[in-house]
Amino acid sequence: MEYSFKDIEPRWREAWKSAGIYKVAEDAAKPKFYVLDMFPYPSGAGLHVGHPLGYIASDIYARYKRLQGFNVLHPMGYDAYGLPAEQYAVQTGQPPGITTAENIRRYRSQLDLLGFSFDWSREVRTCDPDYYRWTQWAFLQMFNSYYCYDAAQARPISELTCVFEQQGTRGMNIACTEPMSFSADEWRAMSEAEQQKLLMNYRLAYLGDMQVNWCPALGTVLANDEVINGLSERGGYPVEQKLMRQWCLRISAYAQRLLDGLETIDWTDALKESQRHWIGRSEGAEMRFELVAQPSMPGGALEIFTTRPDTIFGVTFMTLAPESDYVAQVVTPDRRAAVDAYLESVRRRTERERQADRSVSGVFSGSYAINPLSGKEVPVWISDYVLAGYGTGAIMAVPGHDSRDHAFAKHFGLPIIPLIEGADVTEESFDAKEGIMTNSGFLNGLSVKEAIAAAKHHIESSGIGRVKVNYRLRDAIFSRQRYWGEPFPIYYDAQGIPRAVPEHKLPLLLPDVDKYLPTETGEPPLGRASRWAWDTVREEVVDVSAIDRRTVFPLELCTMPGFAGSSAYYIRYMDPTNAEALAAKPAVDYWRNVDLYIGGSEHATGHLIYSRFWNKFLFDTGAVCEDEPFRKLINQGMIQGRSSFAYRINGTNTFVSYNLKDRYETTELHVYVGLVSNDILDVEAFRAWNPEYRDAEFILEGDRYVCGWQVEKMSKSKYNVVNPDEMIEKYGADTFRMYEMFLGPLELSKPWDTNGIDGAHRFLRRLWALFYDRHSGLTVSDEAPSAEELKCLHRLIRKVTGDIERFSFNTAVSAFMICVNELTALKRSSRAVLEPLLIVLAPFAPHMAEELWHALGHESSVCTAAWPQWDEAILAESLVTYAVSFNGKTRFSISLAADISREAAEQAALSHELAAKWLEGRSPRKVIVVPNKIINIVV
């Protein structure tokens, strides 16, 4: 009997599906294990061979854990809101809901071919009202919460109003947009509208005027992680800075907890490092510089942040960000024109221009500030090298010891003072935090480290400032001026105050619109909705019969960003159909959090930060029971394309083979990889591929045309996309799974090379041949296995178990190949060996394992068997190596028969001629027994 995957694979997939063997439910009798893949955005292009890599790995692990007796939650769903569907809708008028549903169908049919063990009854889609109802719900929870630093958790906003009633802001240590201070009396004297406006300063989901990344081409605002090198992540359009009133999430309140949480989770150092960098904690001091009084100027002070308070005696000027609120305060009438011109030129530049052109620019404001320590007056400048969004948007400039300040000072001829003994700062600043202080008053003679501490102490005690920790992490801008996203459950009352849509009215449905573009008046696309859920809201909250909704009482017309729906989806999987809660308490208490999360590293600073924040917030509210959502995380590498090239001689339609191309002037052209096998071009297929090449001539090497190749991103335009469906059609899902794992370490990026898949396929056929002879059928015998056979099996079990545990799937596949090669050479097929082998194989090649398992007479599925244990005794090597040490140090090792006693080994080691020579005059302390070591005696 031949190995016929085309018959086997669909049959078992159908059987598993109808038996529902992958359905899970909470089961207190079994330990739980939650294996999660980052759910995909279903793009129109479908899957290419890179997508399933992580899914195959997680499937292997999930199956392995099941065989080990764990109750495994392994769900899948779709991150269905996104820009491509909306852009397609703008172009074609096709509603994004319809395109998305189609794409999901296609994704599902492709995923189904791979034999995954997902519990599809738990599928979620972020665009499904039953799902986004809970996204809206979570938003409202944040809207109705504030963050208390003392309690280090989110609290209900109602609690805050109670406190304000009684004591105002006195003694409150809470997260806010602007620091505020008022008494209980002042609070009580405010109107409701004023109070609401004030509360906005504290809500975790709040409406604020923010400098945002505005992308004119996309017509929407983008979060920091959606902007790369000044261009939008999607589409690569220019992005500019703009002040807009937007919904934001006060994620900055969680900065320290997000940082601390990293210590408790099992992620790669690289990933933790990039999160740490994104959070960007820095310790320093905030300090006040009084402005020098001038006629007709308001005066006041500049608040600055610095991490180098020790350098304060080297301050020779101050710099403000152009967008800083301080600017209005410092510009003198005679400098007004020059400053306005500068501000205008800064405003005109796009983010990309700003990043590309780092030349020094700035303008003097006309004001001076007083150094609080030295008492010296220094000029106040304005320059775009200072960022409005970080610290206070104002700095004290120390050109001697900061390279940016140095460049600025040189450019404008400002003084530069050295503060470290022996440092020459005429050409370059001395940025290192080392050396002995000089020119620094009471700090003279101290090391930099001591000086920082001393300066901080002085600043605190003298009241000119305070020690402060600053974070780079910005609040997340949460509004998108788009159609295809979750609507905000927010309406604006007659006074324009944002109000929450009552919880029982959720979900607030995304309305149909006739066009997916902004309205003529510049409102987001939702402004086109004719009735929408508006009626529902109105009925609920206000007793009016005829109000014009747009002008008097509008709903929020923005939608939420992509990360909204993906921030808590792993919780919804625990209880996906619950209509009363995001997930019921028993389900949450049982599944807790994700034990293994697999996905791409591109989400390091986006999804994985937002999701941790979202989870921590829900943890504070008691909705979830774990502080961190993802216990262990693995980033699978990207599968790159392996592009093939043909070389056309310039000005002709003649192609020259790779190794001869240097004799001609040629142009390198991408060739569709499907036309190339082992770098040999199918010339006829190439001519048929593109009319342009119909009459192409070829200069061959021997009788073949050899193509060049290069590793590139997999993309349509490079003709290097390999489709998994085709691979499965040709080789079967089991071969495909084995080969993807065999390609290399899971976490490494590597090129797809179709050439190698034959090896994986050959392996499966050889395995099949252990069971079936072409002529005589099933060849498995019930005789007792030989010692060699048993050894093969147990070596395999030990190796594969260890490899799966450490996610080294490529070496596990190799172990299978070695084992099958050995068993084939032994020419024996004992049931006692092959049965456990099938169980171990099942996570990797489930279809074949199931087929053969049943061929051996089993009724139940191999997926429900028990993982076998290996026996060390069977594996004991005939030689054992004894490492000889003394004085606690290993000196050499000696290999002896395994059954030799410890005393005899010691004796043997000592009596060995070389050993004895080496040991002459020294006394060995002990003999360490190290099994399976190499015979290697060095003296």
Added chain:
RNA sequence: GCUCGAAUGGUGGAAUGGUAGACACGAAGGACUUAAAAUCCUUUGGCUAUUGCAGCUGUGCGGGUUCGAGUCCCGCUUCGAGUACCA
């Protein structure tokens, strides 16, 4: 610039500080076939030898630790990823 990671045959890659190159692809040669496919066998880092059955050399470069280094430490080179005026 900063942070992190990587570098091993023609290719993908293996190797708790212990015989470097497992496993696989590709290539070369052979067997079986009318032929092809499939399958099987042999060789395959480099150099020298191969009628001398072996020797030398070898994990990006330079040092160091160690009886012993692809692996650990220090200093470079190159490539990749992330980040970028964060005071």
